[in-house]
Amino acid sequence: MRDQLEGILRELYEVRDRIKNADELETFRVKFLGRKGILREFAQSFKDATEEEKRTIGNHFNKVKQEVEDTLADLTEKFKKRERVRFDFTYPGKTPLVGYRHLMSLELERVKDIFASLGFSSYGGYEIVTEYENFDSLNIPKNHPARDMWDTLWIDQKEKGEDQTETEKTKYLFRTHTSAYQVKLLKEQGVPLRAIIPGKVFRHEATDRTHDFEFHQIEGLVIDEGANIAELKYVLESFYRAYFGKDLKIRLRPGYFPFVEPGLEVDLGCIFCKGKGCLTCKKTGFIEVAGAGMVHPSVLQESGIDPDSHYGYAFGLGLGRAVMLKYGISDIRLLHSADFRFIEQFR
Ligand code: DAH
DSSP: OHHHHHHHHHHHHHHHTTOOSHHHHHHHHHHHHSTTSHHHHHHHHHTTSOHHHHHHHHHHHHHHHHHHHHHHHHHHHHHHHHHHHOOOTTSOOOOOOOOOOOHHHHHHHHHHHHHHHTTOEEOOOOSEEEHHHHTGGGTOOTTOGGGOGGGSOBOOOOOOOTTOOHHHHOOEEEOSSGGGGHHHHHHHHOSSEEEEEEEEEEOOOOOBTTBOSEEEEEEEEEEOTTOOHHHHHHHHHHHHHHHHTSOOOEEEEEOOOTTEEEEEEEEEEOTTTTTSOOTTTTTSSEEEEEEEEEEOHHHHHHTTOOTTTOOEEEEEEEHHHHHHHHHTOOOGGGGGOOOHHHHGGGO
């Protein structure tokens, strides 16, 4: 009987390593542990053994049975794991989200290209600027309404009391307009200069469909021999014609900005009704798109340029406004929202 058990054990070892899948394992289970299996059959024959035999062989039998059961448990676990990683190659995969450029980045590139074709270089500027850059340097005195605390996003700075150095006293804010880089750029680059400063600007503002607290401007600054309003008009008209791909007209009206003299409001012939009057242009035939003017002598002076020998013009236009008109977008806030239903339309 002992030999018989040894035989079973040998068979187990032999068969065990050849089992390749769950089906073969089931055959193994039936063969060894089934109702008519090897172990059951052995146990049957075991009934007629003497007490002495039962004690010695019984022990041995239990060990063999345990070994068979352990083998079954191990292999069941192994094939279960395999089952889990098995997958269907024909099942359609998940498309990964691939990044792409945002509408505003793409439009900015187009704008830069158009201005490059008109001889303008592009400069980045800074989003956090000093009070001097945003206001004083641009002839906006202390009591000017544009300096109102509530119109501006100031950087919270610790008051250090009496022994504050001049640098520590400098107040910083999020620029409210790209004009804040005018004087710094002129000091850095000198004249002649033919530049655009595109970038984000920030205002303490309640938002609605046409106003946002964060939006894009394109500043233009030209200090060059012969710079005049006629050229300014030509440049803006050429820009808008190229940008919208339409034969559009520019209209200049007097406007007030402390850093230009004279100051101008720039209107664009309505791109939808071509001046006939529609809902977008509120029946006026024109849409306000930019501020502009001849650079104020005090700004030239601040930049270390002699106002008697140099002239220049400047303009500031809203990029969002132009993009909205071009694509028929009705809410400016969509431009910096993370709403994929909107963003994906412009991939
Ligand atoms: N900085 C002005 C604003 O944000 C726009 C502007 C007006 C810019 C006239 C200019 C300019 O350069 O000459 O409202």
